Amino acid sequence: MGERGHVTVIGAGVVGVATALCLVRDGFDVTVIDRDGPGENCSFGNAGMICDTSSAMPLPSSKVVRDLPRMLMDRKSSLHIRWSYLPALMPWLLVFLKSAGARQRLHNARVFHALLDGAVESWERLVDGTQGAALIRKRGLAIVYETEGGFVSAAADRAILRELGAELAELNGAEVRQSEPQLSDAVAAATFLPGVNHTVNPYRLTRAVADSVVAAGGVVETATVTGIEVSDGRVRTLRTTAGERKVDRLVVSAGAWSGRLAKMLGIRVLLDTERGYHTVFHGTDSGLRLPLIHGEQGFGMNQMDEGLRIAGSVEMAGIDAPADYARADILVERGRGLLRDFEPEPSARITRWMGRRPTLPDYLPALGEVDGLANTWFNFGHQHLGLTLAARSGEVTANLVAGRDPGLDLGAFRPDRFHR
């Protein structure tokens, strides 16, 4: 064992591998354990945006609450709750509703802003001098609106973000088409966020980070963690499908499944999953230079290296329910109208995917040490921004494991904040 000791990281999604790379560069011996290969779950199919502080406004808002009853009835709405899952979701939903109040939302935005601040730079440090750097583009992001009303209804959020120091520009339809000629006349207005970067392939980026972990001396192991043994306030052993693993220090970064691992530690976290979908038109060049978000519907469009990806949607149905790929088709229906002349080759291969965003009801991750366990840290629950925050929260976690001040007040991110 190296001088600094050994850290086991559960989860080889983008959050786990980024954390592992920060730790291994810090001088720790690191083993990442995942039941699948790196990046094969939620980190596989996201929209690829690495956002800055202009994404600090949390999803729960008075508008979402107003729209909830309609969303419950409408299978096609951008946020949908399966009726059969509603009773199980209730405790989560009640905190969601509380988080939507104007004062609480502003408080959460400020706290989240502090975590997002530096996320883009953390990614730059993480991939500097590695294969991952070639997968990131620095072009900004356009949030496009089909109606003036939609654009105007986001004005209050824009004002808060500006006050917090975020950079954003307001464009009319003609102006945004000048920056992005592929946009159709359906686009009435846009907010341009110049500080947002994007990757052309989130899966390859996650793999590249995992490769960097191994190149730096870390280990990535395939096994499922099935049990955790704790004694005298320390995690001692993991039971896995590949046998027992002794633990010196432990980081839990298992995305949407982290609640199950927390339960093995006797800790309750109010984590649920917002299931999202994508469709990729392989080999199709949409001509899009900028990644887009549909302002009214909240989904993303991004020209990836493999083709055009349309990704988004929120479905609350629990971790294990089968996918409903009709939701991916709805995004395509709504997305293609934004593009001028979008006609994929009739022979284009089209794939659909469902991924599970790990989300706590106040939309703040669980980040930091765990009460009552001296050698364990949580780092999960990054909701719609797990790619964005992987490097930043990896650095924060490495600081904590090394016993350094992370330079950020982590009080609002306490993993057990809903059960104290």
Ligand SMILES: Cc1cc2nc3c(=O)[nH]c(=O)nc-3n(C[C@H](O)[C@H](O)[C@H](O)COP(=O)(O)OP(=O)(O)OC[C@H]3O[C@@H](n4cnc5c(N)ncnc54)[C@H](O)[C@@H]3O)c2cc1C
């Ligand atoms: C449609 C969609 C679009 C998105 N777009 C964006 C975007 O543009 N920008 C952005 O920043 N974010 C985006 N996100 C969110 C982002 O993808 C997630 O927040 C992020 O991938 C979560 O990463 P993770 O490492 O926490 O989880 P995951 O990638 O799911 O990794 C968790 C890993 O833990 C492993 N694991 C779980 N339990 C065990 C166990 N018992 N034993 C061993 N291993 C275990 C799993 O196998 C898995 O590989 C999007 C998400 C979706 C669904």
